[in-house]
Amino acid sequence: MASPNDKIRFALIGAGGMGTGDANDVLSLGGTEIVAVGDVYDGRLERAKERWGAGVFTTRDYREIIARKDIDAVIVATPDHWHAQIAHDVLLSGKDVYVEKPMCHKFPECQMLMDAQARSGKILQVGSQYASAMVFLKAQQLIQQGAIGELNLVEAWLDRNTALGAWQYTLPGADATPARIDWDRFLGNAPKVPFEQVRLFRWRNYKDYGTGVSGDLFVHLLTGLHVATSSLGPNRIYATGGVRYWKDGRDAYDVVLAMMDYPTFTFALRVNLASGAAPPERFGLKFVGSEGTMEVTMGGVTVDRKPREAEPGYTIDTFSKATQQRILAQYRSKYPSAKPTADGMRPDGSERFTPPRSHNAHVDHVANFINAVRTRKPFFEDATFGARTAGPSLAVNLSLEKQQAIHWDPQGIRLV
Helix, strand or coil, X not given: CCCCCCCEEEEEECCCHHHHHHHHHHHHCCCXXXXXXXXXXXXXXXXXXXXXXXXCEEXXXXXXXXXXXXXXXXXXXXXXXXXXXXXXXXXXXXCEEEECCCCCCCHHHHHHHHHHHHHHCCCEEECCHHHHCHHHHHHHHHHHCCCCCCEEEEEEEECCCCCCCCCCCCCCHHHCCHXXXXXXXXXXXXXXXXXXXXXXXXXXXXXXXXXXXXXXXXXXXXXXXXHHHCCXXXXXXXXXXXXXXXXXXXXXXXXXXXXXXXXCCEEEEEEECCCCCCHHHCEXXXXXXXXXXXXXXXXXXXXXXXXXXCCCCHHHHHCXXXXXXXXXXXXXXXXXXCCXXXXXXXXXXXXXXXXXXXXXXXXXXXXXXXHHHHHCCCCCCCHHHHHHHHHXXXXXXXXXXXXXXXXXXXXXXXXX
């Protein structure tokens, strides 16, 4: 373990867009260095040396990295189907791990990682940055204060309308030949298929390697929800969707709607990878309570306490005056703070929280991991938290496959 005054020596396994971003965030915080990089494509290993120095150790085989003694922590940013196995091996090698979301590609892997973290005593943090976003921590505070009354519904959406956002990532072309790619290592436990460049560089489009919009995007919404509400997870999940626009050979749906029943509220989610909506309308969570609503975006939190109809309702006018007076007296006794206006409504109110412009959830999330490595005090988005967001995300895909509702045990973190 690095001492508080020493540099933390990081390795990166999976040097694509997300992994490169994570590594750069690590370096931006100081007191860190990238000493090793693993990837199945030689072009990305070459780029790693260009980016972080010729002295960086590079390899196609991640096992060579975790065997090294000069590494304190590892970033795992591979395709989804490799997340759990590599993170497991990193933990048991005696190193801390920052594993990108979703933590798991298959249900049994969730338990495997929870067990590995407990057995190793090392730090595992899932890379879903909404856990470190100030807006969700503020939402948690407001909900606990009763700002919108009793929560009964949450609506969430995370839409996109670009080729990049729809996982049409750039292909390197002639540089990415079978000689320069370890194809068998990329496939891992996935079905064996002939080399096809598009499957490696646009892996999110395929169920064999990715987890679709649920694992890529719903898991973020679940993370934000669980932070804001302190929930453990849903007990029933149902989803529907299809390939509506990106008919490019993918088998991962580009439009998905899901409904999740939590013990005290319902969660409705949507992703549309060909949304024509304006950018500000492409992301948000709307918390609907008995006393108002709260909308959360990365730009801020807005609470809107709408006027509520004052009880009793208009049918009181059909009763005798004596009965009306008795009912009104009972209502005022039950709700002494309610002050109906002339039209029978209660006054409204609103509140807005905007995080500082310097706040960057990605960077803060990585900073929380670095702090955990230094202090040995884990951040709360550990393997258990990660399983409680990955599990329902995988259940969405299972519901799509089976075209039926999926039952989930949020306490035991397992399918029912």
